[in-house]
Amino acid sequence: MNPDVASELKELSSTLENIESVMDLDALRSKITELETEAAKPDLWDNVEYAQRVSSQLVHSQADLRRITEMRQRVEDLEVLYELSEAEADSAGLAEADEERARLRKDLEALEVRTLLSGEYDSREAVVTIRAEAGGVDAADFAEMLMRMYLRWAERHEYPVEVYDTSYAEEAGLKSVTFQVNAQYAYGTLSVEQGTHRLVRISPFDNQGRRQTSFAGVEVLPVVEETDHVEIPEKDIRVDVFRSSGPGGQSVNTTDSAVRITHQPTGIVVSCQNEKSQLQNKAAAMRVLQSKLLTRQKEQERAELDALKGSGSSWGNQMRSYVLHPYQMVKDLRTDHEVGNPEAVLDGEIDGFLESGIRWRRQQEAA
Structure with missing residues (x-):
């Protein structure tokens, strides 16, 4: 296997191990078992608000566990795909593996951000x-x-x-x-996202x-x-x-x-x-x-x-600029993360800003 690819696969696996450790999969499985037991009680819905909270926590906990286990399977499958493609000199298979490696890196970075949400009320x-x-x-x-x-x-x-x-x-x-x-x-x-947002455009x-x-x-x-x-x-x-x-x-x-x-x-x-x-x-x-x-x-x-x-501990009030004229740009004033497509951002594509903001906040807290 290409040494650079092998090194990155090892790094991806290590990143996932850190995520698995922080999220404590054994504790997560125990929590799911407890919530499933609670959700099965016949009188659960006598208290609608409590029942909704239990159901919501169960759904989200199951989703977290599924996301991590699926990610581990993807890492293992990717290693096999590279080995088979190289053994058979399959250029199409190698191209597919390279694309999956890029997707996996991006997905792991997004999942890693979740581990940074450890504040008292973050969950x-x-x-x-x-x-x-x-x-x-x-x-x-x-x-x-x-x-x-x-x-x-x-x-x-x-x-x-x-x-x-x-x-x-x-x-x-x-x-x-x-x-x-x-x-x-x-x-x-x-x-x-808390703070003042600024818009510049032709009115x-x-x-x-x-x-x-x-x-x-x-x-x-x-x-x-x-x-x-x-x-x-x-x-x-x-x-x-x-x-x-x-x-x-x-x-x-x-x-x-x-x-x-x-x-x-x-x-x-x-x-x-x-x-x-x-x-x-x-x-x-x-x-x-x-x-x-x-x-x-x-x-x-x-x-x-x-x-x-x-x-x-103030982060400052004005935190993001949305410029529609004379050029197109959305920029976070704290993290310097910017996107040249305001239309996409205003249509809900803000995960990049959220992830960079969470990483920035953790750096500020550590400092």
Whole structure:
């Protein structure tokens, strides 16, 4: 076998061994067995929320195990394919093996990123809020573009999404939107998207066709769980109900089903209007409020720790530029990762940015 190919195959196998070690396959198999036992209980669905969580964890754990075992099989099959192709002087087989080696390297790099998600809440589902910032109607339109980008990304990975609240701007686009991505490690993966996104383009809303710069902010929170114990006394919140607005079905604008919750000690305001009933909207809004308070608590603890260390931990606010004119480029300002096809990025092809962001964050934490 070609020495360079043999060396790379050995390196790929070593990388996979490290991934298998970090993900602890024996522990993963034990977890799957426990979840399967729990899922088989006849009274499981008496508690729908718990049942859904068990089912989701089981599906994702099985997928993780299957992904790793399939990757190991691919490494072994690739070695055999090279040996047979070289023994038979099969040029077509060698070309096929080279293509598979490139695909395998890329897939292993993506899987390796998962092992870097070891933060306290990284394995959680994610609550994402996008807000239009400076730039008027262009900013509102940009906020809607970002929402579509994340929804397309989730769709590509077959991750379910629940939209909790949508506030439409007057002329076009969105003032804000909040949605939940229901997938394991969604928070750890998407948390690197937090910050200010910047769009430069010829404004479709400017009659003179001038170039416009607009901004939208992205906030990413972990979904709270029962073990988090986020206490919110009734006296600390004010609940207002109102009629839903914007496009919708027959129930929109007919009943006061939308809910706005104000957490008076902090001034945090959360609203939800996309569920069918007032009770469902209140429950969804409370979950988002708990996520915000949990994150606020952890940020305060981290700030106190940074103060003791005598150093800050801010990554900076503006994190990515999307340039559509006078040239085409999307660039992450922290990692320098860039793509010359904004259309593909805005259509959900953001895995490269997510992976480079996760690696960059780990480097910052290590430093």
